[in-house]
Amino acid sequence: MKAFTNQNARTLDEAVALAQQALRDGRSVSFVGGGTDLLQLMKDKVVNRPGSGDPDVLVNLKTVEGLDEVTSSGQVVTIGGLTTLEALVEHPVIRDRLTVLAEAAESVATPQIRHTGTLAGNVVQRPWCWYYRNGFPCYKAGGNRCFSIAGENQLHAIFGGGPSYIVHPSDLAPALVALDATFRVVGPEGERTLSGPDFFVLPSQDAEHENVLADDEVLASVALPAPGDGVRSAYHKIMDREAWTHALVSAAVVLDMDGDVCREARIVLGGVAPVPWRVPGAEALLAGQRVTPELAREVGAAAVAGARPLSKNAYKIPLTRGVVERTVLALATSA
Secondary structure, three states: OOOOEEEEOOOHHHHHHHHHHHHHOOOOEEEEOOOHHHHHHHHOOOOOOOOOOOOOEEEEOOOOOOOOOEEEEOOEEEEEOOOEHHHHHHOHHHHHHOHHHHHHHHOOOOHHHHHHOEHHHHHHOOOOOHHHHOOOOOHHHOOOOOOOOOOOOOOOOOOOOOOOOOOOOOOHHHHHHHOOOEEEEEEOOEEEEEEHHHHEOOOOOOOOOOEOOOOOOEEEEEEEEOOOOOEEEEEEEEOOOOOOOOOOEEEEEEEEEEOOEEEEEEEEEEOOOOOOEEOHHHHHHHOOEEOOHHHHHHHHHHHOOOOOOOOOOOOHHHHHHHHHHHHHHHHHOOO
């Protein structure tokens, strides 16, 4: 790991200004909150941004007050970007009313990581593709090839791939998209708010990045519409071992129920695409319907329509179909 300079920011505007100054000086820069993914990238000598190398300057966001707060006002719940994963698990409003987010946070890694890792860090972490993490000159590292296409692609995308076939590594991201989150970004031009589809980007849009953040922009917070009384939600994650790993397949499901009839559904998949992958065709089957085992089975099948597996990851199709079917049925029939 090369030497770097640490700079403490007191405000988000100061953090952005520090990043801009570093870039003007020809130095690479990263923001750091919990730092769990960034530290690993630096240890592995993997580029943080293509062409920039490991950061020369770290701008510390933990010295900015208020970035770890959860507030509920009227019809909106706002969560600061530095809110830890464990705080999401334990917060009563999130646990009771935004259950899918609490369950997603609880599924991440180990208790030690959850006490350190943050919402923003989990959402914007870099891919864990073994080619990228081991220094191959792939698209994510600024190269012009995806080595997984003809290589070891067991964990790669079955939706939305090309030219890169990474899967988005975040557990929180599918839950946030399922909850219709708005992402607040702070940068040199001030603030902007983005929907999930506008925040995350497919490789066909930008093969080097997974989101629209520039090097001098910060994910400051997310805002979630407060759910109505009939809304139920859950996150189900399938892993190849019990802890400290990412999803082979996951499903974030939010159902707005009127008795046993589903008024509206949002289903977002994780572990199967380069972005949180929403399946509107499966959602449409639930609208206005009483959820039965037969309908849940149809919804699961619709969730994998259009999947295009690589040579070694077709097993993700039945896994995805099953996790959607089980999660929808269990959620719809819960008291």
